[in-house]
Amino acid sequence: MARPLFDEETRQALLEVLNSGRLAQGLRVLEFEERFAEWAEVPFAIAVSNGTAALLLALMALEIGPEDEVITTPFTFAATANVILFLGARPVFADIQPSTLNLDPGEVERRITSRTRAIILVHLYGNPCEMEAFTELAERHGLALIEDAAHAPGALYRGQPVGSFGIGCFSFYATKNITTGEGGMITTQDPRLARRLRMLRDHGQSAKYVHEILGLNFRMTELQAALGIGQLQHIEAWNARRRAIAAFYTQHLRGVNPVETTPNSTSVYHLYTVRLAPGLRDAVRERLREVGVETGIHYPTPVYRQPLYQRLGYNESLPVAEAAAREVLSLPIHPALQDGEIRYVVEAMNAAIEDLGGK
Numbered sequence: 001m002a003r004p005l006f007d008e009e010t011r012q013a014l015l016e017v018l019n020s021g022r023l024a025q026g027l028r029v030l031e032f033e034e035r036f037a038e039w040a041e042v043p044f045a046i047a048v049s050n051g052t053a054a055l056l057l058a059l060m061a062l063e064i065g066p067e068d069e070v071i072t073t074p075f076t077f078a079a080t081a082n083v084i085l086f087l088g089a090r091p092v093f094a095d096i097q098p099s100t101l102n103l104d105p106g107e108v109e110r111r112i113t114s115r116t117r118a119i120i121l122v123h124l125y126g127n128p129c130e131m132e133a134f135t136e137l138a139e140r141h142g143l144a145l146i147e148d149a150a151h152a153p154g155a156l157y158r159g160q161p162v163g164s165f166g167i168g169c170f171s172f173y174a175t176k177n178i179t180t181g182e183g184g185m186i187t188t189q190d191p192r193l194a195r196r197l198r199m200l201r202d203h204g205q206s207a208k209y210v211h212e213i214l215g216l217n218f219r220m221t222e223l224q225a226a227l228g229i230g231q232l233q234h235i236e237a238w239n240a241r242r243r244a245i246a247a248f249y250t251q252h253l254r255g256v257n258p259v260e261t262t263p264n265s266t267s268v269y270h271l272y273t274v275r276l277a278p279g280l281r282d283a284v285r286e287r288l289r290e291v292g293v294e295t296g297i298h299y300p301t302p303v304y305r306q307p308l309y310q311r312l313g314y315n316e317s318l319p320v321a322e323a324a325a326r327e328v329l330s331l332p333i334h335p336a337l338q339d340g341e342i343r344y345v346v347e348a349m350n351a352a353i354e355d356l357g358g359k
């Protein structure tokens, strides 16, 4: 499902960090932030220890806490909602669009109350949300817009990079489109917010040993930054390769419904996900495993159904998210895949569906 690529220059850069004797946040982190900000078309980028920290700090910078509600999608990795809970605020789940499985702006609007402070949307699988609708909604109701872009570095909505509409939160976890092992980045247009975020990631310090606000340690290391700078050189080519693989799958797979992409947008296909009838999905997955094709289910359980959320009294059942959890199957897609491997996946998938579909 994922195989990270590192070039010789990046390997050398890691050795340079080791030889320099400076491992904790320093000039390389600053360079990574500057390069990322330029590439993502935002004035400010703040590097942090992981994508979860990026989301948490975004909420902390907005001073979200008890009494507040934040509307988000249940069809995501739990991190998106857990950060809300962690600050004592209430995650409010809205259903997703049947076509893209991204958060549905109409469903979000119906859940806005006097307590709602922010929306956290997720550009699921690398495909941008309906940003025109969300930007308008956030402005009209005075809400902060947080973009969980963990899957979507480089994705465009009407030509504009995701993460530049609201507060962008990126992850560089080992399986992501670019990786630093663990790592994250926050993007913003707002200089005051950027300053706050820099303090929050470093124990609230405005200067050495001056603790202005309550923060903790969410810093990135120089080793991570060296990896990130190297990865950023390749991201456009790698995302293009992901799109080419996706186009090949869409053209050659038979009997499946790929999850759709948003009109006027460019997906970076962190995942290539199809929908199959529930029983068939699991049988196809098993058959693929037998012939050596790894697949994934993103995600098997809407977040509100997780044991933690059930204990907290969440008892909703959002129909589109429920159906998606039973039907989705993600196929291998990453730039290290060889043409032969891609053809093998298609053949294995078509054979499995032909074989199992009629039964």
Ligand SMILES: Cc1ncc(COP(=O)(O)O)c(C=O)c1O
Residues within 6 Å of the ligand: 050, 051, 052, 053, 076, 077, 079, 080, 122, 148, 150, 151, 170, 171, 172, 173, 182, 183, 184
């Ligand atoms: C949609 C989404 N949001 C947030 C995260 C959290 O990022 P991290 O693992 O870097 O903390 C992940 C994944 O790992 C994710 O897939």
